[in-house]
Amino acid sequence: MGLTFQRRDRSAGQAGLVGRLVGTLFFGVFLLAGLVFLWLIGREALRTLETYWWPKAPAVILSSEVVDDPDEENPYSVGVQYRYTWNGSGQVSDQLQRSRQRFSDFSRAAGLVALYPAGCETECFVNPKRPEAVLCHGELWIGLFALIPAIFVLVGAGGIYGCWAAGKESKAGPLSDGNKRGGKAHWFGLLFVVVGLAVLLIWYLPAVVTGLVSLSWVETPCTIESSRVVEVDSDDGKTYRVDILYRYEFAGVGYRSNRYKSFRGSSGGRSSKEAVVDQYRPGSQALCFVDPAAPRNAVLVRGLGWEAAFGLLPLAFIGVGLGVFLSGCSRKGPVATLVVNGPPDLFAGGSRELKPRVSPFGRFGVLVFAAVFWNGIVSVFLFQVAGEWRQGHQPWMLTLFLVPFVLVGLAILIGVIYSLLALANPRPVVRLTPGVLTPGCSFEVEWTLRGSAGRLKNLNVFLEGREEATYRRGTDTSTDRHVFARFVVAGVDNPLEIAQGSARRNLPPCVPPGFVAENNKILWSLRIHGSIAFWPDLCEEFEVSVATGQ
Amino acid sequence: MTMNAEITVSKTEFAPGEMINGNVSWHSSEDVLMAEVRLFWQTRGKGTTDVAVAATETFANPRPTDERAFSFTAPPAPPSFSGQLISLVWGVELVLVPGGSVHRDIVIAPGGREIPLDNPEWLEAADPSAGAGRLRFGS
Numbered sequence: 001m002g003l004t005f006q007r008r009d010r011s012a013g014q015a016g017l018v019g020r021l022v023g024t025l026f027f028g029v030f031l032l033a034g035l036v037f038l039w040l041i042g043r044e045a046l047r048t049l050e051t052y053w054w055p056k057a058p059a060v061i062l063s064s065e066v067v068d069d070p071d072e073e074n075p076y077s078v079g080v081q082y083r084y085t086w087n088g089s090g091q092v093s094d095q096l097q098r099s100r101q102r103f104s105d106f107s108r109a110a111g112l113v114a115l116y117p118a119g120c121e122t123e124c125f126v127n128p129k130r131p132e133a134v135l136c137h138g139e140l141w142i143g144l145f146a147l148i149p150a151i152f153v154l155v156g157a158g159g160i161y162g163c164w165a166a167g168k169e170s171k172a173g174p175l176s177d178g179n180k181r182g183g184k185a186h187w188f189g190l191l192f193v194v195v196g197l198a199v200l201l202i203w204y205l206p207a208v209v210t211g212l213v214s215l216s217w218v219e220t221p222c223t224i225e226s227s228r229v230v231e232v233d234s235d236d237g238k239t240y241r242v243d244i245l246y247r248y249e250f251a252g253v254g255y256r257s258n259r260y261k262s263f264r265g266s267s268g269g270r271s272s273k274e275a276v277v278d279q280y281r282p283g284s285q286a287l288c289f290v291d292p293a294a295p296r297n298a299v300l301v302r303g304l305g306w307e308a309a310f311g312l313l314p315l316a317f318i319g320v321g322l323g324v325f326l327s328g329c330s331r332k333g334p335v336a337t338l339v340v341n342g343p344p345d346l347f348a349g350g351s352r353e354l355k356p357r358v359s360p361f362g363r364f365g366v367l368v369f370a371a372v373f374w375n376g377i378v379s380v381f382l383f384q385v386a387g388e389w390r391q392g393h394q395p396w397m398l399t400l401f402l403v404p405f406v407l408v409g410l411a412i413l414i415g416v417i418y419s420l421l422a423l424a425n426p427r428p429v430v431r432l433t434p435g436v437l438t439p440g441c442s443f444e445v446e447w448t449l450r451g452s453a454g455r456l457k458n459l460n461v462f463l464e465g466r467e468e469a470t471y472r473r474g475t476d477t478s479t480d481r482h483v484f485a486r487f488v489v490a491g492v493d494n495p496l497e498i499a500q501g502s503a504r505r506n507l508p509p510c511v512p513p514g515f516v517a518e519n520n521k522i523l524w525s526l527r528i529h530g531s532i533a534f535w536p537d538l539c540e541e542f543e544v545s546v547a548t549g550q
Numbered sequence: 551m552t553m554n555a556e557i558t559v560s561k562t563e564f565a566p567g568e569m570i571n572g573n574v575s576w577h578s579s580e581d582v583l584m585a586e587v588r589l590f591w592q593t594r595g596k597g598t599t600d601v602a603v604a605a606t607e608t609f610a611n612p613r614p615t616d617e618r619a620f621s622f623t624a625p626p627a628p629p630s631f632s633g634q635l636i637s638l639v640w641g642v643e644l645v646l647v648p649g650g651s652v653h654r655d656i657v658i659a660p661g662g663r664e665i666p667l668d669n670p671e672w673l674e675a676a677d678p679s680a681g682a683g684r685l686r687f688g689s
Contacts, residue, residue: 465667465672467633467634467635467636467667468597468635469595469596469597469635469636470597470598471596471597471598472598480596480597480635481635482633482634482635483673484633484634484667484668484669484672484673485667485669485672485673486672486673486674487672487674488674508671508672510660510665510669511665511672512628512629512631512665512667513627513628513629515628515638517593517600517602518598518600519593519597519598519599519600520593520595520597520598520600520635520636520638521636522631522633522636548566548626548627548628548629548660549629549660
């Protein structure tokens with residue numbers, strides 16, 4: 001019998017080239033932008049690093065103050081002047097660090113000024129190659145920000161490589177339509193986790209701690225020195241924040257601060273910030289709350305406020321990222337594996353003890369971790385909301401916003417309790433003969449229940465075959481499952497047979513063998529199910545190998 | 551460029567271990583640098599496609615217009631099957647460089663018949679885990 005078909009290919013080569021060029025242009029922008037920012041940040045980090053090798057010289061501080069530049073987004077900086085001696089001659093410098101640092105937080109600039117008061121004798125670091133000195137080295141951790149453009153560089157370079165590498169694969173026709181592309185996409189999940197954790201640890205948790213601790217800070221009268229709305233340029237246009245500088249006395253010492261509340265940062269909506277600024281007119285008296293352990297720390301409004309709800313965003317980032325990463329890691333390599341004649345070791349003994357797909361302790365551990373993590377974060381907001389209700393406020397928006405998160409937390413807790421109860425269930429030990437099943441041949445299942453088997457009212461043993469198809473929809477990866485075969489191996493209700501027994505049956509000749517590829521699977525498993533009155537049922541699943549038919 | 555290609559196979563259904571014999575012919579408007587026949591499988595259906603090459607035969611000194619014979623042994627696994635979510639399809643593919651590729655579906659399975667997964671006789675009882683995840687109070 002002859003089968004013929006034809007295909008005419010006129011423009012595949014041209015379209016492929018255009019696609020690659022467009023892709024190269026697209027990823028080239030990523031690469032270029034990443035390289036430019038990598039160079040800028042790297043250069044700054046190297047300039048700072050260089051000062052660690054500069055020799056020391058004695059210095060005297062001539063003047064030192066916080067400089068306020070209202071036209072800047074971060075208006076506060078340190079203005080310092082000092083005299084130092086180098087190679088026998090006196091020099092004057094006004095350089096604190098190699099790069100001028102600006103702050104939105106007055107107290108950070110004030111903290112540096114306090115380190116170098118006028119008249120103080122100290123040491124500076126002198127550039128041996130030219131007349132230049134710094135009082136302190138600066139912060140090297142800023143170099144970590146180079147990781148962000150580095151990711152752009154990786155995405156850009158990887159994308160360009162992918163454009164041209166994919167072109168080579170296209171020679172393989174339908175084989176190139178496979179899902180080799182995007183096979184490493186789950187690493188982007190890890191990126192989400194890192195970003196979420198960074199935001200959570202660097203920005204969110206310190207602010208939450210400050211917000212909660214500030215509830216016990218000391219109420220202190222203060223005088224407003226200046227009050228304004230600062231415009232901040234961001235990717236989405238302009239955002240705004242209030243900048244209210246106030247002075248206060250604590251234990252006989254004068255301090256200044258511009259911290260309004262525990263959460264810093266800017267947001268949209270100028271009018272709401274102007275309303276706040278109107279409440280704190282320059283020269284007016286107000287109340288601030290001072291940390292008695294570190295009086296330089298103070299806020300005008302204590303507690304968490306509605307911004308605390310934003311903490312759920314990094315949490316969502318971490319959850320989504322973990323999901324993507326773990327689902328990607330759990331998937332096998334691109335080449336399908338299947339049992340053809342069965343590994344020799346499985347047949348050598350004639351039978352083998354089966355392993356459960358998920359151990360009850362593993363399931364319990366995962367649920368406990370999820371419950372602690374999720375409810376730990378959500379409880380911070382619950383604490384805040386409850387406090388506001390107790391004080392007579394009515395934070396309806398935050399309360400309604402929290403409801404779904406609390407419900408999810410409760411569902412996880414119920415899961416923890418259920419899996420905890422299930423730990424007390426008897427453990428089935430299952431032996432299969434032969435170790436690998438063959439279509440058309442018989443097999444025997446032996447089971448022994450360890451633990452209180454007498455609690456079970458019945459026991460059912462099934463051999464189950466199912467299809468699993470994993471696919472991507474947008475940025476989500478989903479897996480659909482469908483059971484195509486379920487063979488009853490045993491069904492007993494005699495207590496003696498429940499505790500220990502065996503059953504034999506034939507596997508029909510035409511069933512498919514097990515098949516595991518990266519995205520598609522045919523899985524066989526033995527399921528044990530036992531009913532327990534007033535308790536979670538015994539329900540365990542064991543992996544089974546099915547070879548190709550004879 | 552213009553390419554005409556043709557694959558002729560002795561039949562479309564094979565049992566594992568059987569010989570898959572056939573011919574390929576092509577006409578290309580450009581010089582052909584590489585010509586190859588591949589025996590491969592791929593999945594179709596809801597899941598993202600998985601593919602793998604089982605055997606390859608490369609033709610030496612291919613001409614712009616040419617005809618060659620090929621021969622493969624049908625591998626023992628995986629068998630062709632068709633389910634609600636996944637189908638596994640075997641195929642023979644001719645790859646020409648430059649030019650592209652053409653392919654033809656075949657069946658490799660015990661008895662030469664694709665395994666259907668929608669056999670109602672295989673579902674013998676209700677799902678035992680229908681109540682899993684819920685507390686049951688007595689039965």
